[in-house]
Amino acid sequence: MPTEQVHSRTDRRLRTEERIISAAADLFLELGYRATTIRGIAERAEVSVGRVMSAGDKDVLLVRCYDRWIGQLQSGTYVLPARTRAATGAHSGAGAASAVQKHLLEIFLPFLEFFASHEDLSRDYAAALMRAVGKPQVFESLATDLQDQLSSSLASIGISRAYAQASAAALYDSYLGILFRWAASDMGLEEATEALSSSIAFHTQLRRPL
Incomplete structure (x- = not known):
């Protein structure tokens, strides 16, 4: 049971990161690097700013x-x-x-x-x-x-x-x-x-x- 919970949390984290990267990709192509913000990525991905930052700053993204x-x-x-x-x-x-x-x-x-x-x-x-x-x-x-x-x-x-x-x-x-x-x-x-x-x-x- 604990192993299943760990896998479930990992899957959720990966799915969230995928949403963040997809949101960042869309915004970078739409607005460019400078006009894209971490807050904008968070809003597009429907996650918190902190969650985006845990995936990386703008350079990393x-x-x-x-x-x-x-x-x-x-x-x-x-x-x-x-x-x-x-x-x-x-x-x-x-x-x-x-x-x-x-x-x-x-x-x-x-x-x-x-x-x-x-x-x-x-x-x-x-x-x-x-x-x-x-x-x-x-x-x-x-x-x-x-x-x-x-x-x-x-x-x-x-x-x-x-x-x-x-x-x-x-x-x-x-x-x-x-x-x-x-x-x-x-x-x-x-x-x-x-x-x-x-x-x-x-x-x-x-x-x-x-």
Whole structure:
């Protein structure tokens, strides 16, 4: 009986946290980071301000929202609004490597497009990542899942498994670096896409052990 009560309390807490994150996500997208308040999140989630704060301050909540959105983008369950995609000049040429370059860029494009659709919020997210305490999923499980996708694609063109894994990690770091550079400059979606395309072109070169 005590075990059932513990599970019941845990389930209620998780459901409440889910409401809080959902409310925060809606408000961040509707109002932006600065105009969203803890009180507003509490009202939207129908919980107390203290209960929201127990789930995290605004920085933590924004990071948790992005963890959710990134996870949905990776799984294909988040649908971006209709948009015009940037030119991706690194696709010329034929052969397996060119096809893989296109495929790798397609893996990254939803994240770049999400950033472009919510530039101000994404800049606040980049700043929140610097301030927030803890380990966001974007650096943990989400990073692992995305790097596994990249590594499999690289291995498919004959790059050795060890090189594919190393290149996948480097590509992921390049992608994060481009996002942070975008957040701190007037870089746009097309420039970010071209920068990532260049990195992909380098890492899709066939490499053989020395």
